[in-house]
Amino acid sequence: MTASATAKSPQPKPKFMPNMENCKTSLMYEGLALNKADENLTIEELKRKYAKT
Secondary structure (H helix, E strand, O other): OOOOOOOOOOOOOOOOOOOHHHHHHHHHHOOOOOOHHHOOOOHHHHHHHOOOO
């Protein structure tokens, strides 16, 4: 007897997106803070702004 497997396309894993409030809290524990100009940026925008080239 042969076992047949159902053909399913693999589901992509959900991408982890950190919460901005958690990042701000983490910075406070380290004694750091975001600049006033950077407070309204998303994490992705901050990564692009401070990426080392």
